[in-house]
Amino acid sequence: MKHVKTLNTQxxxxxxxxxxxxxxxxxxxxxxxxxxxxxxxxxxxxx
Amino acid sequence: xxxxxSQRTDLADVFLKIISMMYLQKRYGxxxxxxxxxxxxxxxxxxxxxxxxxVHVVDQLCYDxxxxxxxxxxxxxxxxxxxxxxxxxAALWQGxxxxxxxxxxxxxxLAKLIRELDGRYDEDEIKDALSDVTELxxxxxxxVRDTYESMIDEVKRRKTVVKALxxxxxxxxNLACKYCFxxxxxxxxxxxxxxxxxxxxALDFLIAGSGSRRNLEVxxxxxxxxxxxxxxxxxxxxxxxxxxxxDKHFRFTLTTNGVLLNDEVQEFVNREMDNVVLSLDGRKExxxxxxxxxxxxxxxxxxxxxxxxxxxxRNQEKYYIRGTxxxxxxxxxxxxxxxxxxxFKQMSIEPVVGEESDPYAIRREDLPVIMEEYDRLxxxxxxxxxxxxxxxxFHFMIDLDGGPCVAKRLSGCxxxxxxxxxxxxxxxxxxxxxxxxxxxxxGNVEExxxxxxxxxxxxxxxxxxxxxxxxxxxxxxxxxxxxxxAWNFHGTIHDTYDIGCEMQRKRVExxxxxxAALAEA
Numbered sequence: 001m002k003h004v005k006t007l008n009t010q011x012x013x014x015x016x017x018x019x020x021x022x023x024x025x026x027x028x029x030x031x032x033x034x035x036x037x038x039x040x041x042x043x044x045x046x047x
Numbered sequence: 048x049x050x051x052x053s054q055r056t057d058l059a060d061v062f063l064k065i066i067s068m069m070y071l072q073k074r075y076g077x078x079x080x081x082x083x084x085x086x087x088x089x090x091x092x093x094x095x096x097x098x099x100x101x102v103h104v105v106d107q108l109c110y111d112x113x114x115x116x117x118x119x120x121x122x123x124x125x126x127x128x129x130x131x132x133x134x135x136x137a138a139l140w141q142g143x144x145x146x147x148x149x150x151x152x153x154x155x156x157l158a159k160l161i162r163e164l165d166g167r168y169d170e171d172e173i174k175d176a177l178s179d180v181t182e183l184x185x186x187x188x189x190x191v192r193d194t195y196e197s198m199i200d201e202v203k204r205r206k207t208v209v210k211a212l213x214x215x216x217x218x219x220x221n222l223a224c225k226y227c228f229x230x231x232x233x234x235x236x237x238x239x240x241x242x243x244x245x246x247x248x249a250l251d252f253l254i255a256g257s258g259s260r261r262n263l264e265v266x267x268x269x270x271x272x273x274x275x276x277x278x279x280x281x282x283x284x285x286x287x288x289x290x291x292x293x294d295k296h297f298r299f300t301l302t303t304n305g306v307l308l309n310d311e312v313q314e315f316v317n318r319e320m321d322n323v324v325l326s327l328d329g330r331k332e333x334x335x336x337x338x339x340x341x342x343x344x345x346x347x348x349x350x351x352x353x354x355x356x357x358x359x360x361r362n363q364e365k366y367y368i369r370g371t372x373x374x375x376x377x378x379x380x381x382x383x384x385x386x387x388x389x390x391f392k393q394m395s396i397e398p399v400v401g402e403e404s405d406p407y408a409i410r411r412e413d414l415p416v417i418m419e420e421y422d423r424l425x426x427x428x429x430x431x432x433x434x435x436x437x438x439x440x441f442h443f444m445i446d447l448d449g450g451p452c453v454a455k456r457l458s459g460c461x462x463x464x465x466x467x468x469x470x471x472x473x474x475x476x477x478x479x480x481x482x483x484x485x486x487x488x489x490g491n492v493e494e495x496x497x498x499x500x501x502x503x504x505x506x507x508x509x510x511x512x513x514x515x516x517x518x519x520x521x522x523x524x525x526x527x528x529x530x531x532x533a534w535n536f537h538g539t540i541h542d543t544y545d546i547g548c549e550m551q552r553k554r555v556e557x558x559x560x561x562x563a564a565l566a567e568a
Contacts, residue, residue, distance in 0.1 A: 001179040003109035007562050008447035011188060012100030012456070012523065016198075020454025023262050025298070026211035026466045028478060033302070033324075033369075035397055035532070035547060038460060039524030039555070040444040041451045044262070 021045060081190045083117055084520030085110060088560040089426060095559065097520050098195070101188035102447055104563045108168055112176040113189075115163040119156070151181045195453060199511045202457045207464040207506060208258035212249055213479045215470050216241045216279055217270040221306045223341045226371060226399045226407055228480060229270060231341075235483030239471035240275040246282040248492040249469045254293050256495070266300045268468075268479055273307035283319050300324065302369075304338070305350040305357075313357050321365060325354045328370040329382020329396070337373065337407070355390055363392040367441060370396040373407035377416045380424040387431070387438050395441035398550055400532055409546055418553050425557035429564045445524070445558040456510075459526040463489070463505025477505055480531030505530065508540050515543045521555045 023044040082097035092110040094103040105113070122128060150156055160173055168176075183189035219238045223231050253263055265286065267279050279301070286297040301316060302324040316323055327350060328334040335345025358366055368391045372379035379396055386394045398417070401408035409417070424440065431437050460466065463477030470482055473492040481487040490497035510516040510527045528551065532544035 001182060003106045003176050003179045004183065005104045005566070006183075006188060007102040007104065007559070007566055008100065010448045011096075011191075012450070012453055013098065013187070013191065013194075015452035015454070020452050020458070022208070022210065022260055022455075022465070024451060024455060025262075026264055026461050028213070028266075028460060028462070028466065033397075033479065035442075035525075035529050035551070037442065037524075038451055038456055038526040039521075040441070040446065040558075041455070042446055043449050043451055043455075 015043075080193050081120075082193065082518065082520065083113065083190065085114055085117075086556055088422070088556055089429075089564065091560055091563045093556075093559055093563060094189070095520055096183075096189045096191055097523065098193045099188055099191040100447070100450070100523065101183075101191075102559055102562070103183065103189070104566070108172055109176045109179060111164055111167065112160060112173060113180060115160045116151070116156075116180065118163055119159055148181050148184050151177055151184060195457060196511050198453075199457065199509060202454070202509060203507050205458070205506070207461075207502070208260050209253055209256040209465060209467060210260045210262070211264035211266070211461065211466040212253050213266045213268045213466070213468040214241065214246060214249060214272075214282070215269060215468060215479070215482060216246070216267045216272040216282075217275040218471050219274050220269060220271045220304070221274065221340065222271070222304050222338055222346055224338045226337060226373060226401055226405070228400065229482075233270075234470070236470075241278060241469075241471040241473075243278050243281050243285075245469075245471065245473045245492065246278055247285055248473060250282060250286050250289065252492045252495065254289060254295060257295065261294060262296050262298060264298045264300065266302060268302050271304050271306065272301060273303055273312060276307070276312065280315060283315075287319075298322075302326070304346070305353050306346065308350075308353040308357065313360055316357070317360055323357065323361070323366040324395075325357065325366060325368050326370070327351065327354060327368055327386075328372070329376065329379065330385045333376045333382055334370075336375065337371070351389065358391055358393075363390075365393075367393050367395045369394070369441075371399050372396050373399040373401075374409055374413050375407050377413055378420065379417075380420045380427070383424055383440060384427065387436075392438045393441070394438060397442070398547070400535065400544075400547075402535075409550075411546055414546065414549055417550060421550075421553050421557050425561050429561055432565060433568055442554045443558040443561060445555070445562065447559075447562060453523075456523045456526050459509055460529070462530055464502050477501065478531060480529075481534070505540065512541055513543055515545075515548070519548070519552070521548070521552045524555045525551045 021044065024041055084095040084097060086093055092105050092107060094105055094110065094113055157173060157177065161170060164173065180189065217240050218234055218236065219240065220231050250265070257263055272279055283299055286299070290296060298321040299319055300322040301320050304326045328337055331345065331347040334347045338346050340346060354368060368386050370382060372382065376382060383394055383396055398409050399407060425443065428437065428440060428443065466478060468476045468479040468482050469492060475489045475491055475496065476482045476487050477489065487501060489501045496502060508527060508530060510522040513527055516522045516527055528543045528548060530540040532547050533540050533542045536544045
């Protein structure tokens with residue numbers, strides 16, 4: 001494409017197929033204790 | 048009676064319209080929304096397709112064309128279509144926000160866009176950009192319809208297991224930080240240390256309640272957990288002894304102010320702890336103003352060398368130096384850069400959460416300065432990365448390819464369901480920030496959950512249950528935000544902390560801009 005550079009190769013909705021395994025870290029156990037930062041957690045299946 | 052030619056055309060139009068609508072409804076369903084967010088930052092034109100999570104960096108032409116399409120969509124949803132002819136592709140824009148590729152490829156859309164963009168671009172240019180937009184749409188990377196909402200009942204009904212505990216190993220502290228939500232460790236209650244027996248019961252409760260979940264997390268928190276260090280060590284030993292028996296793996300973490308950190312603690316932490324959160328606010332004068340000892344003396348000089356040594360001993364990984372900024376250091380990017388100058392590589396600084404009446408609390412009028420600080424920090428981080436002197440800022444971390452799955456994003460932080468806090472005497476609360484608020488007392492480690500209705504309430508809280516989240520582009524990054532903050536500011540967990548939301552949106556924008564800049568480098 002001439003006008004667009006897409007930054008990600010995978011889209012979030014692809015993860016619907018697998019469903020959540022729940023093995024990932026709980027947000028507040030990392031480095032936030034007073035806000036919510038789900039989006040920067042890492043998927044356990046992709047480590 | 049034979050139809051007039053004009054009547055036949057009108058009827059054919061209507062017929063075609065109905066057929067098209069039926070086709071589109073079948074293909075796309077009805078009533079699902081799309082959500083696109085565009086912004087310009089540091090010279091980059093960024094387009095986020097919120098539902099798919101796809102992120103595009105586009106040129107000015109394409110940026111304007113996408114904005115034009117969104118404007119047409121908005122006009123249509125608001126009924127501002129007086130000048131649209133019946134045969135216009137507008138007829139196909141059923142629902143409030145549907146943009147199928149048929150609409151993008153329709154000549155009427157092109158004509159409208161040319162008008163919408165005020166002759167800034169010629170027809171061929173717009174056609175060319177539209178071709179890229181159509182390609183993205185067909186690939187499911189733009190104007191993706193939000194079908195997640197239909198899954199939300201399933202999310203609410205899901206059976207949850209406890210997988211993480213925040214153990215309040217000590218309701219006591221050797222510092223007297225002015226903004227502490229734990230009130231110098233006492234949490235609206237009395238000073239207390241958790242006994243080994245209570246901690247052991249907490250770990251047993253976690254193992255028993257975790258179902259088939261293998262990875263279990265335990266954060267040793269306080270107050271200051273090093274004030275009850277022997278119990279921490281004994282509980283780690285107990286947890287490890289249970290791993291094979293129950294096919295579990297414990298991930299222990301420690302959150303400490305560092306006052307009692309020594310070589311023995313460091314050696315144990317490096318052997319046993321997956322992550323360590325080290326509390327420090329930044330520059331000496333900033334840290335010492337808010338994080339003094341009870342005597343009033345600052346803590347910086349004692350703590351910083353210990354933290355530097357610990358971070359090095361962990362190869363600058365699996366730790367965070369974590370600070371809090373207040374309205375007394377709105378130039379907090381200087382504190383993050385100070386961390387970097389001290390040699391730290393993993394850092395986090397969060398806005399203080401306090402009563403509006405607190406002199407240090409963040410106010411709405413502080414937001415422009417804070418936004419500029421985040422922008423400045425993002426620009427400097429790009430420079431440092433390119434110079435080979437990069438560092439991680441937790442709140443700008445975003446993994447566009449390997450981030451959390453949709454199920455995780457819909458279910459939020461897990462407080463009250465998957466994540467619970469345990470007091471020194473074994474009481475259970477939805478998270479560390481609710482400890483001491485009796486209406487949130489859920490049960491205890493001996494008897495388990497006594498008030499499942501509290502867990503149900505937390506389980507039902509998500510981005511679709513909060514009106515403010517509905518059109519927010521950051522909703523799948525914060526998952527509805529911190530419920531404790533919502534409670535503190537609105538008296539309900541089913542709301543959002545508005546100032547916090549604005550800062551969260553800014554951090555997401557900065558994080559993505561950094562990705563764009565580094566992808567180019």
